[in-house]
Amino acid sequence: xxxxxxxxxxxxxxxxxxxxxxxxxxxxxxxxxxxxxxxxxxxxxxxxxxxxxxxxxxxxxxxxxxxxxxxxxxxxxxxxxxxxxxxxxxxxxxxxxxxxxxxxxxxxxxxxxxxxxxxxxxxxxxxxxxxxxxxxxxxxxxx
Numbered sequence: 001x002x003x004x005x006x007x008x009x010x011x012x013x014x015x016x017x018x019x020x021x022x023x024x025x026x027x028x029x030x031x032x033x034x035x036x037x038x039x040x041x042x043x044x045x046x047x048x049x050x051x052x053x054x055x056x057x058x059x060x061x062x063x064x065x066x067x068x069x070x071x072x073x074x075x076x077x078x079x080x081x082x083x084x085x086x087x088x089x090x091x092x093x094x095x096x097x098x099x100x101x102x103x104x105x106x107x108x109x110x111x112x113x114x115x116x117x118x119x120x121x122x123x124x125x126x127x128x129x130x131x132x133x134x135x136x137x138x139x140x141x142x143x
Contacts, residue, residue, distance in 0.1 A: 027072060028075035033075055035079075038079060042074050042075045044084070046058060046060035046071055050101055052098070052099060077090070
């Protein structure tokens, strides 16, 4: 009885997973725009946007279904006349700052920019202090 119940639960959980892969891709996910200038704008923008599922690839390079949907959104919005920066803003508002390879300084991202500078200043301070102490020790030993 427990085996049947377990099998039923697994089957119920597997249905949504199977449905995700059976959906057809969006029209512009794998098809380029007819206008070469608009496609170049879309391609340049897609290179600067991160696939949220793959995390190490741009949406232009990823084969993930989510990246295909994002490519479709970029191409459809470029075709509708939106600027690449407006599309980037919409995607950041929808998915968060992480979607962009070029994050902007904001109230949530400033630590990403400030912490490396602070670490460099601390390391420089420690090195200068140690070198200064070493010079003082050498000067005291010679006297």
